[in-house]
Amino acid sequence: MNRPRLLGDPHLGRRFNKGIPVERRGERELLVLQQFKAELTAAAADRVETHICLGDLFDKPQVDYATLIHAACIYRDAASNSPGTTFYIIQGNHDDSRDLAEVTAWDVFQGLIVTSPNIVCVTEPMIVPDLGAALFPWKPDETAVEMVGRVAMGGLYGVKLTTAYGHWDVDPRSASHNLIPTKELAALGITKAYTGHVHLPSILKRDGIEVEVIGSMQPYAQGEDGGQGPVRYVTLSADDQLLYSAGAMLKDCCVRVILKPGESWEGPIPECRSWDIQRARPVDAEAPADVSMEGFDTMAVTLRALDDHEITPTVRQQIDGKIAETFGREHV
Template structure:
């Protein structure tokens, strides 16, 4: 890779006007504007050549006034520092972003307004070092690929493309494009918006990057979030590096309860697991203030009956402090099981054998037709509880909504183990050889 030609700080999908879920409201450190300020600080400290915004900077046009002031102040700071800002509009901010850019004036460019490709040079010391191409939404949806009208890469200067688009999602309403078509353009990098999870793909020194949202907004956006530094070299090759900025993080965390003797040990295992998780998060991103975790409790434990009680305690505990980070538990999934020899207990007949056989099938993921009927009834009950019109009646569709099916299996599994332990408690001869 030859010498550095240009350094870009890339972000997108800020969704100004929204606030992260599952955290206490009104905390200034958790607001999106705090992360926007940090992004600007990073751009100035790192002396980047441009800041790139890949769309959906504002959440909706009805958030215009809330987003306008925050974004205008950020853009003014960058322009005053001599850092140009280049953006494309997405499906959420197609009628907002342009007016904010116009209010700031020189130094801020929204490329490709009106769903028409446009380009601009990025210059250093009066010399063009990079050619930026961009295309912006003009409305809330676009069913065709913007690449159908892309003029193509030409000239000796490396090219970087900006798009708010859905990658490899055929039939999408949000400017569907394919990775193959993007690679075929020959651009050094394609910087995309729309997907909130960071996603970096590389090939032969070129890259396709979704920077993701700099601040996650709900548990469906787990893992690290922030901005990205993209370096383009003189030979046109490009590299990318994540820059952690988020003050909130959502994660799934699995804790092994294998061999835990009692409720006290279960609590200790959970506390250690959360503390170690918090340590790792703070080491990775010192800016973090809140972590929200969805716990899965696994493993074979003789204290199985205590697992549910501890899970309830965790959900009743609003938050805990670990490694200087405030952690809250959003959900607990109980996948632990009693320390029982299910195969041995399933031999013979009687309630213990029947329950052990059912538990074994559920553990192995091989339910019988009778088990499926139980699951089906559970799903129907869950459907009624949710009262959601989106679920088609099972009798007509013959299929399970996947999230409800999983929940029903977990409930059936948990109830089966409870009944099995109760049956063993009433059948001493069966329980004598039941433990592993």
């Protein structure tokens, strides 16, 4: 079987307002939807065997009806036009809600595509034998490590796993709940992992696994532009000649200008998708103060803050239970 075609986080329903010229409001939202449709249409036209969206189909649990209907219709059309293609959509942290009782756009979407047998919404970890792969969603009530453990305990039934697809954090400083569990994946025999969630594309190696961050479908902020999609993000200084002589070169760019201390912007605003001015923070020549934590009781301050607020007994009992579980009963 050929390598699946991958789609980074689409974030359908995202609104772009900051620094957008009035006459260009709505352009970016339309561009996101157009690219999303083009990606799915191309996958169907090329008759790819497998297409995987790596999470965050939607920008948040609740999106407008039009976005929801467009997403469902585009997926259903692609699935109908290419019945030999299996379209997997991994549940991302922007799709589901931490409020387990909330009915989300993602929930409704699943109902709208239920008649398309070749669209699979990945809401639980699953093995795809033909790919030699395991797919892992983001879940609010289960950690990434726990999901891999569930796959291992369930048995592989002779399937040789080599690849994993998920919606993980990759920075080791991230909270452990959704951090890619490379050690546990390696124990399953996996040597390659693909992930959405992080918007800037990159490749890293950890615990013997090559992890490829696909990046979002488009960059959606400064620092996320890895060349994916038709939109560029640029950061310039106020004296950069590109601002004065670019003509239409910046038309499709989101421009950020960094002003030095005491500097101001007096030139015309070039034609661009969005315009943002920020001031560079002055370098403080003063030596940093010596801050000592000796004698500072963090737990006492925490408990005092809890006592000062009217927290319902049930919630306070849950908080105290977590503190006792983590730090010991003597701290409660």
